[in-house]
Amino acid sequence: MPELPEVETIKNDLLPHLLGRCFTAVNLLWAKSVKKPPAKEFCSILIGTTVDRLSRRGKYLILRLSNSYNLIIHLRMSGTLLLRRSNAEPDPYARVIFDLDDGNQLRFCDVRKLGTIYLVADEKSIIHDMGPEPLEPAFSAEVLKERLKKRTAPIKAVLCNQKVVAGIGNMYADEILHNVKIHPLKKAAGLSDNEIKKIYKATINVLKTAIENKGATVSNYKNPSGEAGTAQDYFKVAHRFTKPCPTCGPEITRIKVRGRGTYFCPKCQSAD
Numbered sequence: 001m002p003e004l005p006e007v008e009t010i011k012n013d014l015l016p017h018l019l020g021r022c023f024t025a026v027n028l029l030w031a032k033s034v035k036k037p038p039a040k041e042f043c044s045i046l047i048g049t050t051v052d053r054l055s056r057r058g059k060y061l062i063l064r065l066s067n068s069y070n071l072i073i074h075l076r077m078s079g080t081l082l083l084r085r086s087n088a089e090p091d092p093y094a095r096v097i098f099d100l101d102d103g104n105q106l107r108f109c110d111v112r113k114l115g116t117i118y119l120v121a122d123e124k125s126i127i128h129d130m131g132p133e134p135l136e137p138a139f140s141a142e143v144l145k146e147r148l149k150k151r152t153a154p155i156k157a158v159l160c161n162q163k164v165v166a167g168i169g170n171m172y173a174d175e176i177l178h179n180v181k182i183h184p185l186k187k188a189a190g191l192s193d194n195e196i197k198k199i200y201k202a203t204i205n206v207l208k209t210a211i212e213n214k215g216a217t218v219s220n221y222k223n224p225s226g227e228a229g230t231a232q233d234y235f236k237v238a239h240r241f242t243k244p245c246p247t248c249g250p251e252i253t254r255i256k257v258r259g260r261g262t263y264f265c266p267k268c269q270s271a272d
């Protein structure tokens with residue numbers, strides 16, 4: 001599932017191709033991808049507008065339009081955004097195709113059809129109750145400590161909670177916890193100040209490194225040019241079940257934490 005580094009990569013890659021471009025048509029091949037407003041309204045509000053700004057909040061990609069509406073996209077499990085020439089081969093899992101005034105198309109492709117698209121005047125009607133952006137200067141060890149102190153859930157689950165910190169999901173939470181040698185089931189509220197400081201630093205390092213590697217491709221994720229990311233090549237635990245821990249040797253274990261598949265090293269991330 002695309003997380004902060006993947007969505008940030010998509011935003012950065014799309015930016016030069018979408019800024020100032022006008023939507024000339026939209027084709028809803030799977031209309032249920034659009035959650036708001038109804039399909040007809042969606043098309044009439046969108047067509048003829050230009051893209052004024054692209055931003056990201058957590059795992060959401062936000063296109064600010066010239067009519068003050070926001071086109072908000074969440075890729076969920078398997079969504080990707082591809083930029084193609086309008087006469088290029090069809091993509092098998094294209095669900096929504098946006099035609100641009102330069103002959104390009106932005107194609108929202110989604111194997112599992114779980115991705116969501118909104119077109120709303122008020123961004124906050126969709127994106128609310130979200131924790132701080134981990135790569136913004138306002139995020140600090142103190143901020144993290146404050147947000148963890150009353151959470152009795154396992155730290156793995158808390159790091160994935162968008163209300164606590166924005167943008168972190170399954171893969172990067174596992175990588176962060178391996179980086180700081182903390183067991184994923186340890187209670188968030190039971191972490192020492194020193195452990196929180198380490199988690200804070202690891203969060204920034206892990207996410208920045210993944211962005212430098214253009215995100216991780218473990219299943220469907222591709223950047224807008226259709227290329228895979230390489231961040232997964234540097235993963236130490238995520239999706240590395242039974243492979244040796246690069247830090248200390250034993251096989252990576254997999255457990256479920258609040259329903260999420262969780263990878264960790266039983267030795268360097270021991271519970272005691």
Ligand SMILES: [Zn+2]
Binds near residue numbers: 247248266267268
């Ligand atoms: Zn280890």
